Amino acid sequence: MFRPRTDRPTRQGLRRRAARFLRWASLGDTAVYAVAKRLSNAIELVSLLCRLSTSSKQEHRQVLRRFADAVRCGDSKVALAIKQNARQRPDKKAEKIISHRYRFLWICNPKVASRSIIEALMAVDTDAIRVEERTITELFSEFPEARHFYSFAFVRDPCERARSFFDDKLDTGPQAPNWSADRRFFGLCKGMSFAEYCRWLDTPFGSDAFAERHWLSQYRQIEVDGCLPDYVGSYENLEESWRWVLSRLGIPHTELPHLNERRARTVCADLDDDSLAILRRRYARDYELLQKVGSRGLIGGGAPP
Numbered sequence: 001m002f003r004p005r006t007d008r009p010t011r012q013g014l015r016r017r018a019a020r021f022l023r024w025a026s027l028g029d030t031a032v033y034a035v036a037k038r039l040s041n042a043i044e045l046v047s048l049l050c051r052l053s054t055s056s057k058q059e060h061r062q063v064l065r066r067f068a069d070a071v072r073c074g075d076s077k078v079a080l081a082i083k084q085n086a087r088q089r090p091d092k093k094a095e096k097i098i099s100h101r102y103r104f105l106w107i108c109n110p111k112v113a114s115r116s117i118i119e120a121l122m123a124v125d126t127d128a129i130r131v132e133e134r135t136i137t138e139l140f141s142e143f144p145e146a147r148h149f150y151s152f153a154f155v156r157d158p159c160e161r162a163r164s165f166f167d168d169k170l171d172t173g174p175q176a177p178n179w180s181a182d183r184r185f186f187g188l189c190k191g192m193s194f195a196e197y198c199r200w201l202d203t204p205f206g207s208d209a210f211a212e213r214h215w216l217s218q219y220r221q222i223e224v225d226g227c228l229p230d231y232v233g234s235y236e237n238l239e240e241s242w243r244w245v246l247s248r249l250g251i252p253h254t255e256l257p258h259l260n261e262r263r264a265r266t267v268c269a270d271l272d273d274d275s276l277a278i279l280r281r282r283y284a285r286d287y288e289l290l291q292k293v294g295s296r297g298l299i300g301g302g303a304p305p
Contacts, residue, residue, distance in 0.1 A: 048086055048087060049064070052064040052067075052086060057209050059204040059208075059209035059210070060086075060204075060209055062204040063082060063204050063209075063210075064086070066082055066204070067079060067083060067086060070082055078186075081186045082186050082205075084183075084184050084185075085184065085185050085186040085205050085210055086210070088184060088210040088211075088212070089210070090209070090211050090216055090220065091211060091212045092135045092136070092213070092220065092221060093133045093134055093135055093138075093213065094107070094108040094109065094110050094114075094213045094221060095108040095114070095118065095130060095131065096131045097118065097121050097128050097129065097130055097131070098128060098129045098131060098139075098143055098146050098149065099121070099125045099127075099128040099129075099149075100127070100128075100129075100145075101127060101128070102124075102125060102249045102250065102251055103148075103149045103150060103249075104149050104150045104151070105139075105151040105152075105224075105229075106121055106151075106152055106153065107151065107152070107153040107221070107224070107229060108153075109153050109154055109155060109156070109218055109221050109222055110165075110213050110214045110221075111156065111161045111165050111168070111214060112154045112155060112156045112161065112218075112235050113154065113238055113256070116257050117154070117256070118130070119257050120242075120254060120255075120256050120257060123254065124251050124252075124254055129143070131143075136223075136225065150230050150231070150248065150249060151224050151230045151231075151301075152229050152230060152231040152232070152233065153221075153222035153229045153231075153232055153233070154232070154233045154234065154235055154238065155219075155222070155232055155234065155235065155286065155289060155290060155293060156218070156234075156235035156236070157235070157236065157290065158218070158279055158280075158283035158286045159271060159279050159280075161218070162197070162198070162201070162279055163194065163271075165214045165215060166194050166197050170188075170189075170190050170191075170192065171190070184212075185205055185206070185210070185212070186205045187200050187203065187205050187206075188200055188205070188206070194271075194275065195272060195274070195275050198274075198279055199275075199278065201215060201278065201279070201282050202278045202282055206282075217283060217286050218283075218286045218289065219286055219289050219304040219305060220304075226303070226304075227302060227303060227304070228289075228298065228303070229301060230299070230300065230301050231244070231245060231248065231297055231298065232289070232297060232298040233245065233293070233297045234290070234293050234294070234297060236295075237295045237296075238256065239256065240296070240297075241297050242256050244296075244297060285304065285305045288305035289304065289305050292305065
């Protein structure tokens with residue numbers, strides 16, 4: 001096992017160390033110095049290889065080996081693409097809303113009516129604070145009082161959520177949005193079929209270890225200090241969950257607007273058996289959470305499934 005040194009070696013020394021990491025990861029002696037030199041920032045590369053090689057996560061080790069394989073084959077293009085994917089960390093920086101007036105903290109779960117909920121919450125309290133690109137930890141550092149606010153979020157059937165993301169972000173039609181995050185993830189691209197997307201989610205590159213917010217497991221996206229929010233509602237019973245939240249917070253009833261309904265579907269009726277099996281395995285813990293949430297929502301927080 002290679003361990004980072006405490007001194008400050010030269011750039012040439014860093015590239016050599018990167019080459020040593022790659023030899024170890026590929027379990028063979030290979031001339032990788034030249035490729036390591038072409039993989040841009042040597043300091044970043046060594047740091048990345050350190051993180052992957054010392055991680056206990058199976059996905060990190062698998063990606064490291066794929067990276068080493070690409071280097072061994074001299075495929076710099078693939079190596080660079082895998083390196084870009086390997087740099088990603090679980091994206092838990094989806095939007096949050098804090099209301100000091102009603103003392104609540106809402107945690108966005110992307111592709112779960114988030115645009116509609118944001119518009120409604122900002123309407124009921126025009127002084128509410130919309131926090132973007134912050135994790136819960138970062139939010140509490142900036143707004144420590146929010147730790148004591150009533151927290152809530154909503155979850156959705158993972159198959160429906162996956163399909164919604166696919167239709168909205170990976171579509172290549174005339175109304176397709178300008179979404180380029182797929183360039184950061186090896187094997188993910190616009191124009192792929194939904195079945196191909198499901199198979200990609202079942203690879204190390206589509207796992208939670210590197211996940212973007214739209215396909216990160218929902219229980220991880222909404223957790224607060226390792227626990228579930230005070231209330232978790234259901235997208236499938238959104239109107240009922242929404243009324244319950246308003247009543248609990250003492251907010252006068254307000255209609256939830258229906259935004260972003262492009263290509264609404266019903267329980268992924270066109271999902272093939274293989275894709276369904278993949279999604280149920282990939283999001284097994286989300287399905288456990290959905291069973292607990294049920295039709296009336298989950299009250300009281302507690303540990304994720």
